[in-house]
Amino acid sequence: MPDTLGAPRGEALLFLTDEQLRQGIEAMFFAYRGFTADPDRILSTLSYGRAHHRAIHFINCAPGTTVNNLLNILGVTKQSLNRVLRTLIEDGLVESRVGRADKRERHLYLTEEGKALERQLSDAQRARMRAAYRAAGPEAVVGFRQVLEAMMDPEMRRNYMKLREGRE
Amino acid sequence: MPDTLGAPRGEALLFLTDEQLRQGIEAMFFAYRGFTADPDRILSTLSYGRAHHRAIHFINCAPGTTVNNLLNILGVTKQSLNRVLRTLIEDGLVESRVGRADKRERHLYLTEEGKALERQLSDAQRARMRAAYRAAGPEAVVGFRQVLEAMMDPEMRRNYMKLREGRE
DNA sequence: GACACTACGTCAGCCTTGTTGACATTCCAA
DNA sequence: TTGGAATGTCAACAAGGCTGACGTAGTGTC
Numbered sequence: 182m183p184d185t186l187g188a189p190r191g192e193a194l195l196f197l198t199d200e201q202l203r204q205g206i207e208a209m210f211f212a213y214r215g216f217t218a219d220p221d222r223i224l225s226t227l228s229y230g231r232a233h234h235r236a237i238h239f240i241n242c243a244p245g246t247t248v249n250n251l252l253n254i255l256g257v258t259k260q261s262l263n264r265v266l267r268t269l270i271e272d273g274l275v276e277s278r279v280g281r282a283d284k285r286e287r288h289l290y291l292t293e294e295g296k297a298l299e300r301q302l303s304d305a306q307r308a309r310m311r312a313a314y315r316a317a318g319p320e321a322v323v324g325f326r327q328v329l330e331a332m333m334d335p336e337m338r339r340n341y342m343k344l345r346e347g348r349e
Numbered sequence: 350m351p352d353t354l355g356a357p358r359g360e361a362l363l364f365l366t367d368e369q370l371r372q373g374i375e376a377m378f379f380a381y382r383g384f385t386a387d388p389d390r391i392l393s394t395l396s397y398g399r400a401h402h403r404a405i406h407f408i409n410c411a412p413g414t415t416v417n418n419l420l421n422i423l424g425v426t427k428q429s430l431n432r433v434l435r436t437l438i439e440d441g442l443v444e445s446r447v448g449r450a451d452k453r454e455r456h457l458y459l460t461e462e463g464k465a466l467e468r469q470l471s472d473a474q475r476a477r478m479r480a481a482y483r484a485a486g487p488e489a490v491v492g493f494r495q496v497l498e499a500m501m502d503p504e505m506r507r508n509y510m511k512l513r514e515g516r517e
Numbered sequence: 518g519a520c521a522c523t524a525c526g527t528c529a530g531c532c533t534t535g536t537t538g539a540c541a542t543t544c545c546a547a
Numbered sequence: 548t549t550g551g552a553a554t555g556t557c558a559a560c561a562a563g564g565c566t567g568a569c570g571t572a573g574t575g576t577c
Contacts, residue, residue: 193487195487196482196487196490196491197479197482197483199475200516201482201490202475202478202479202482203410203471203475203516204494204513205478205482205490205493205494206384206406206471206474206475206478207410207509207512207513208494208497208498208501208509209380209381209384209497210403211497211501211502211505211506211508211509212377212496212497212498212500212501213377213381214424214501214502214505215500215501215502215505216374216377216500218502230561230562230563231562231563232562232563232564235378238374242371242375247524247525248524248525248526249523249524249525256382257563257564257565258564258565258566259524259525259526260526260527260528260564260565260566261563261564261565263525263526263527264562264563265563267526267527280524283523283524283573283574284524284572284573284574285523285524285525285571285572285573285574286523286524286525286573287524287525287526303371303374306374307367307370307371307374309500310370310373310374310500311365311370312499313496313497313499313500314364314365314369314370314373314496314499315365316495316499317492317495317496317499318495319361319363319364320488320492321491321492321493321495321496322364322369322373322492322496323364323489323492324485324486324488324489324490324491324492324493324495324496325373325489325492325493325495325496325497326372326373326376327484327485327486327489327492327493328380328481328482328485328489328490328492328493329376329377329379329380329481329493330376330380331480331481331482331484331485332380332383332384332477332478332481333376333379333380333382333383334379334382334383334386337379337382337383338379340379341375341376341379344375345372345375348368348371396532398532398533398534399533399534400533400534400535415553415554416553416554416555417552417553417554425534425535425536426535426536426537427553427554427555428535428536428537428555428556428557429534429535429536431554431555431556432533432534433533433534435555435556448553451544451545451552451553452543452544452545453542453543453544453545453552453553453554454553454554455553455554455555
C-alpha cells in the first residue's frame with residue numbers, strides 16, 4: 182500500500198487508527214467523570230452545582246471580569262449565568278461592583294468566603310490532577326496538554342490562552 | 350530548600366506547580382467542550398441529547414450488554430437510563446432482547462438505523478480527535494492517554510480496560 | 518437633546534437529564 | 548415456597564440549560 186503523504190510510513194500513523202481514536206474518546210469520557218467527581222461531592226453538600234463551580238473558578242482567575250466576559254468564557258446564556266450568580270451574590274461568595282468607566286458593566290469579585298470555597302474546590306481538583314500528573318510523568322503531561330489544546334474550538338482556545346497570559 | 354522525596358530535584362517537579370495544574374484543569378474544561386460539540390450539533394437536530402449518544406456509543410461497543418451493565422458504565426440511575434432507552438427503542442434505533450440464560454435480563458443491540466446514527470456521531474467525534482492527534486503527534490498521544498487513565502476513578506478505569514479488552 | 522445601542526437583570530416557560538421513592542413483574546436459587 | 552435479584556414503570560422533583568420578552572440604566576452618535 183503506497184504512502185500517499187510521502188514522509189511518514191504506515192506504521193508511524195498507527196496512533197490514528199479508528200480503534201486508537203475510539204479509546205481516546207472513551208478515555209475522555211471516563212477521565213472527565215473523575216475530573217469533576219471531587220468538586221461535585223463538595224458542592225452537593227452546599228446545594229451548589231457544577232455551574233457554581235465554573236463561575237467561581239473563572240471569577241477567581243480573572244477578578245473584576247464583567248458579566249459579558251464570563252458569559253463568553255462559560256458559553257452559556259445570561260439568564261443561566263444570572264441564576265447562578267444571583268445565588269452566589271446572595272450567599273455572599275461573590276461581589277458585584279458597578280464599573281467605574283462604564284457604569285453599565287458589573288465587575289465580579291470573590292469575597293473572602295468565596296475565595297475560601299474556591300480554594301477548597303480547587304485543592305480537591307488539583308490533588309487529583311497532581312496525582313495523575315505524578316503517575317504519568319512530565320513528558321506525558323506535555324503531551325496531554327498538547328492534545329487537549331488541539332481539541333478545543335479555536336474560539337475557546339483563544340479564551341484559554343488569554344486566561345493563561347493574564348496570570349503570567 | 351531540601352528535597353523531601355530524595356530522588357528528583359526541585360526543577361524536575363515544575364510540572365506539578367499549582368499554576369501548571371490550574372492550566373491543566375482549564376484545558377480539560379475547554380477541551381471537553383470541543384470534544385462534545387460536534388455530536389451535540391448532530392443530536393440537537395434529532396431532538397436527542399448527550400445521554401442518548403452515550404447509550405448508543407456503549408451499546409455499539411458491547412452489543413448484547415445488559416441494562417445493569419450499561420448502568421454501571423454510564424454511572425446513572427436505571428430510571429434515567431430507562432427514559433433514554435425507551436425513546437431509542439420506540440424510534441427503532443435500539444433493540445431489547447430478553448436474555449436466554451436469564452430471562453430477567455434484557456440484552457441491548459443497535460438496529461441498522463441505530464448503527465447508522467452511531468457511525469454518523471462517532472465519525473464526527475473521531476474526526477476532531479484525529480485532527481487533535483495529528484496536530485500533537487504520536488508521543489503526545491501516549492502522554493495524553495496516560496494522564497487521562499491516571500485521572501479516572503479506579504472503578505471507571507476497570508470499566509475502561511474491560512471495554513478495551515473486549516475489542517482486542 | 519433625541520435616538521439607537523449596549524450591558525445587565527428579570528420574568529415566564531420549556532426541555533433534558535439527573536435524582537428518590539414506591540411498586541409490579543418475572544424469574545433464579547436456596 | 549420463599550427471598551432476592553433484575554427489570555420496568557409511575558410520580559414527583561431539581562439543576563441547569565434554552566428562548567423570548569421586557570425594563571432600566573448608561574453610552575455614544577447624529
